[in-house]
Amino acid sequence: MPSTQNPPIAGTAIDPTSLRPKLDDAxxxxxxxxxxxxxxxxxxxxxxxxxxxxxxxxxxxxxxRFDVVYHLLNLATxxxxxxxxxINDGEHLRSVMDLWKSADWAxxxxxxxxxxxxxxxxxxxxxxxxxxxxxxPLRKDYPMRGNNAERSPRPAFANKSNVVAGTPPAGxxxxxxxxxxRRARE
Amino acid sequence: xxARVDEVARWAQSSSVWPLTMGLACCAIEMMTVTSAExxxxxxxxxxxxxxxxxxxxxxxxxxxxxKMGPVVKRLYDQMADPKWVxxxxxxxxxxxxxxxxxxxxxxxxxxxxxxYVPGCPPTPxxxxxxxxxxxxxxxxxxxxxxxx
Numbered sequence: 001m002p003s004t005q006n007p008p009i010a011g012t013a014i015d016p017t018s019l020r021p022k023l024d025d026a027x028x029x030x031x032x033x034x035x036x037x038x039x040x041x042x043x044x045x046x047x048x049x050x051x052x053x054x055x056x057x058x059x060x061x062x063x064x065r066f067d068v069v070y071h072l073l074n075l076a077t078x079x080x081x082x083x084x085x086x087i088n089d090g091e092h093l094r095s096v097m098d099l100w101k102s103a104d105w106a107x108x109x110x111x112x113x114x115x116x117x118x119x120x121x122x123x124x125x126x127x128x129x130x131x132x133x134x135x136x137p138l139r140k141d142y143p144m145r146g147n148n149a150e151r152s153p154r155p156a157f158a159n160k161s162n163v164v165a166g167t168p169p170a171g172x173x174x175x176x177x178x179x180x181x182r183r184a185r186e
Numbered sequence: 187x188x189a190r191v192d193e194v195a196r197w198a199q200s201s202s203v204w205p206l207t208m209g210l211a212c213c214a215i216e217m218m219t220v221t222s223a224e225x226x227x228x229x230x231x232x233x234x235x236x237x238x239x240x241x242x243x244x245x246x247x248x249x250x251x252x253x254k255m256g257p258v259v260k261r262l263y264d265q266m267a268d269p270k271w272v273x274x275x276x277x278x279x280x281x282x283x284x285x286x287x288x289x290x291x292x293x294x295x296x297x298x299x300x301x302x303y304v305p306g307c308p309p310t311p312x313x314x315x316x317x318x319x320x321x322x323x324x325x326x327x328x329x330x331x332x333x334x335x
Binding site: 128129130133137142143144145146 | 253254286287288289
């Protein structure tokens with residue numbers, strides 16, 4: 001049975017959403033980026049007054065690569081609606097901050113961790129990672145230990161202080177401790 | 187005479203090591219437990235967790251330090267008045283622990299000097315008490331940071 005979650009698949013990548021059992025508590029709809037804004041406005045008019053969450057998923061190797069997911073709740077009928085919108089790297093989406101205030105931080109988070117830009121957002125800054133961070137960590141091609149190849153990178157801010165860090169206090173160097181143990185054994 | 191004053195001063199200092207109120211992660215739960223009646227860190231004179239780094243002598247790094255939290259921890263350490271001590275509590279604070287990833291600093295000793303490392307995930311309250319004990323010993327023996335050091 002063709003599912004609404006089933007996006008066009010490119011190459012050999014498997015779409016995990018097509019393997020998932022259908023959830024009966026929510027209606028799932030896949031909408032193309034071009035008509036997303038108009039449809040969301042219509043949903044809001046239909047009584048979906050609450051945006052529960054806004055997230056994204058990276059299906060690396062799939063076409064389109066990302067799914068942006070809108071979780072909507074109708075406060076009158078308690079109906080839930082999940083809107084999926086597939087976009088590729090570099091494509092922008094319209095912000096829905098003016099429809100639902102709760103989209104503010106959620107869109108910032110998606111931008112921070114996936115690098116998806118929302119046009120019309122009032123203040124699209126990073127929200128979880130430091131402001132000077134490079135890259136978007138929740139992308140599947142982001143290295144686990146970060147862009148820095150070093151095992152224990154010394155953070156840049158550690159050098160900016162008046163305190164010399166990393167120097168063991170007097171008498172607690174390895175040599176001093178070994179000497180202590182040797183004396184205790186004698 | 188001087189030797190006696192020296193001894194008394196060190197005893198006083200070692201019996202009033204005030205920790206900073208700073209809980210970073212789950213180790214902080216064990217850190218709070220040492221103030222309970224069961225473990226009673228007040229016996230060592232360290233029950234006064236200060237909310238201001240200006241009044242604190244001891245920083246207990248109780249949990250993993252995220253890259254974003256690092257500058258905050260560093261600033262708090264810089265704001266503490268000398269003499270000051272640092273306990274790295276648990277695996278995450280000491281080495282990053284299970285969080286071997288981009289978001290967590292791999293050992294707090296890359297940003298502040300650490301006096302005592304407490305192993306464990308999390309360490310028992312007794313482990314933390316022993317670490318405070320070691321710092322007290324260090325002060326009484328005139329180690330780093332003592333008044334007459």
